[in-house]
Amino acid sequence: APSIINRAFSKEQFWDGRAASLEEQAKGPLTNPVEMGMPSHDAVVKKISAIKGYREWFKRVFGNDVNIDDLAKAIATFERTVVSGGSRMDRFTFGDKSALTEAEKRGFELFEGKARCVQCHNGFNFTDEQYHNIGVGWDTGKVDLGRYTVTKRREHIGAFKTPSLREITTTDPYMHNGSIETLEEVIEFYNRGGVGNPFLDIEMKRPSASLEEMLDALDKIEGLVKLESNEGATLNLTRRDKADLLAFLKALDGKGWKKIEEPESFPK
Amino acid sequence: APSIINRAFSKEQFWDGRAASLEEQAKGPLTNPVEMGMPSHDAVVKKISAIKGYREWFKRVFGNDVNIDDLAKAIATFERTVVSGGSRMDRFTFGDKSALTEAEKRGFELFEGKARCVQCHNGFNFTDEQYHNIGVGWDTGKVDLGRYTVTKRREHIGAFKTPSLREITTTDPYMHNGSIETLEEVIEFYNRGGVGNPFLDIEMKRPSASLEEMLDALDKIEGLVKLESNEGATLNLTRRDKADLLAFLKALDGKGWKKIEEPESFPK
Numbered sequence: 455a456p457s458i459i460n461r462a463f464s465k466e467q468f469w470d471g472r473a474a475s476l477e478e479q480a481k482g483p484l485t486n487p488v489e490m491g492m493p494s495h496d497a498v499v500k501k502i503s504a505i506k507g508y509r510e511w512f513k514r515v516f517g518n519d520v521n522i523d524d525l526a527k528a529i530a531t532f533e534r535t536v537v538s539g540g541s542r543m544d545r546f547t548f549g550d551k552s553a554l555t556e557a558e559k560r561g562f563e564l565f566e567g568k569a570r571c572v573q574c575h576n577g578f579n580f581t582d583e584q585y586h587n588i589g590v591g592w593d594t595g596k597v598d599l600g601r602y603t604v605t606k607r608r609e610h611i612g613a614f615k616t617p618s619l620r621e622i623t624t625t626d627p628y629m630h631n632g633s634i635e636t637l638e639e640v641i642e643f644y645n646r647g648g649v650g651n652p653f654l655d656i657e658m659k660r661p662s663a664s665l666e667e668m669l670d671a672l673d674k675i676e677g678l679v680k681l682e683s684n685e686g687a688t689l690n691l692t693r694r695d696k697a698d699l700l701a702f703l704k705a706l707d708g709k710g711w712k713k714i715e716e717p718e719s720f721p722k
Numbered sequence: 723a724p725s726i727i728n729r730a731f732s733k734e735q736f737w738d739g740r741a742a743s744l745e746e747q748a749k750g751p752l753t754n755p756v757e758m759g760m761p762s763h764d765a766v767v768k769k770i771s772a773i774k775g776y777r778e779w780f781k782r783v784f785g786n787d788v789n790i791d792d793l794a795k796a797i798a799t800f801e802r803t804v805v806s807g808g809s810r811m812d813r814f815t816f817g818d819k820s821a822l823t824e825a826e827k828r829g830f831e832l833f834e835g836k837a838r839c840v841q842c843h844n845g846f847n848f849t850d851e852q853y854h855n856i857g858v859g860w861d862t863g864k865v866d867l868g869r870y871t872v873t874k875r876r877e878h879i880g881a882f883k884t885p886s887l888r889e890i891t892t893t894d895p896y897m898h899n900g901s902i903e904t905l906e907e908v909i910e911f912y913n914r915g916g917v918g919n920p921f922l923d924i925e926m927k928r929p930s931a932s933l934e935e936m937l938d939a940l941d942k943i944e945g946l947v948k949l950e951s952n953e954g955a956t957l958n959l960t961r962r963d964k965a966d967l968l969a970f971l972k973a974l975d976g977k978g979w980k981k982i983e984e985p986e987s988f989p990k
Contacts, residue, residue, distance in 0.1 A: 470863075592867070595738075595866060595867050595868075595871045596864065596865070596866055596867065597864070597865050597866075597867055598863060598864055598865075599860070599863050599864065599865055600863075603863045606918075606951075608920040608950075611879075611920070650874075652876040652879070682876075683874075
């Protein structure tokens with residue numbers, strides 16, 4: 455599942471963006487068979503209602519009995535408190551040039567340049583909140599359709615929402631399906647250009663694509679421009695590049711969200 | 723897994739046709755983790771070699787010790803004996819007009835006409851041995867790439883080999899992923915036009931597509947012509963149509979292959 459960190463700053467939720475709010479998103483995992491697996495929302499309400507403490511809180515906060523909409527509101531409201539900021543990168547951005555080490559600064563240059571990370575991971579939250587196909591799963595014979603399931607648009611086949619990179623060291627495993635365990639492997643994945651497929655995002659290649667190639671690709675498909683394979687999409691990062699990039703990614707970890715701790719007790 | 727019935731009459735094996743012979747195919751299931759799950763072909767050879775009776779048979783038949791190629795030859799040779807023929811439909815085809823009941827004859831007409839089955843299930847073995855996308859899985863968010871994994875051709879995304887319909891009553895569950903339990907449900911699946919997706923085969927619609935639609939579709943993609951959705955692909959079969967079609971399908975069961983019985987004993 456996508457991390458909830460800084461999701462307060464985004465409208466579309468889930469990897470495929472099928473929920474328009476955190477309230478809508480919060481209802482999903484309750485009955486998802488691979489998450490909480492409850493048979494229905496009614497069953498969830500019944501279970502929570504059986505706990506006196508929760509009944510009382512719902513009365514005090516919402517003025518009524520436990521119900522699924524208020525329950526989702528409560529979860530979404532909590533989620534909005536899970537924020538990340540105050541990272542060394544933030545301090546660097548706001549003018550403290552000593553906040554990053556030399557290796558981290560080189561990593562930041564790679565992030566914005568040769569490694570092209572910033573093509574999608576841009577803005578204060580290191581995400582464009584858009585959907586991109588980077589080829590995860592196309593070498594396995596089984597593919598998640600991703601954003602296509604919502605839009606039914608051909609160019610969204612296998613495209614998933616760009617995640618924020620904040621607190622990236624603590625949100626493993628990576629990729630929409632959790633198929634990559636470490637950040638080192640993620641960097642290798644991008645270094646070899648992702649996995650080629652007919653919907654591979656042009657963002658994986660743009661800097662080296664000629665104008666002719668771009669126009670040719672535009673001719674083929676309306677909407678986003680996609681590449682048939684990952685040929686030419688490799689990044690040619692050196693060993694030091696990879697180490698610098700990793701160092702930079704670690705400088706995106708902040709402190710705010712870490713204050714969130716499990717309550718000592720729950721309503722009974 | 724696809725049925726082995728009458729596979730002697732086909733070159734490309736597996737649902738995606740990735741094996742060029744039954745010998746090549748026979749090596750697959752041994753180490754497939756969801757089939758026999760052996761760690762390697764060496765481990766298979768070692769296991770079979772440990773049985774004296776097999777060692778003797780390999781010496782007598784192949785003139786050498788157990789090895790993976792001869793083992794595959796033996797399995798493939800057995801598979802070629804699993805044939806189906808002599809069905810009532812065969813007798814009908816060869817002139818015995820009383821071999822089918824009236825309902826079955828109506829079913830045959832539907833098969834070749836309104837229900838369009840014959841668009842892909844044609845020839846003596848009721849298969850064109852080609853690859854088609856009928857949309858299985860496109861309503862679940864997860865898709866098997868099928869023939870695409872072999873050819874890397876866009877128009878083969880989600881396309882699987884047309885299976886023979888001989889002995890169809892005994893080869894359930896149906897579809898490449900076994901997602902449909904009964905023939906009744908298979909007929910319903912086709913009746914609603916499969917599941918729409920950008921690669922849905924034009925064979926799902928051809929009879930009702932206008933020349934203009936066909937040319938338009940041809941403009942869009944080189945190679946096979948595909949449809950964006952399953953709109954207009956529904957068959958409008960009546961309740962009697964469905965019953966007749968089912969009756970016909972059952973008349974494809976033969977007798978030849980049923981003589982194959984498990985041996986009373988195996989080499990020891």
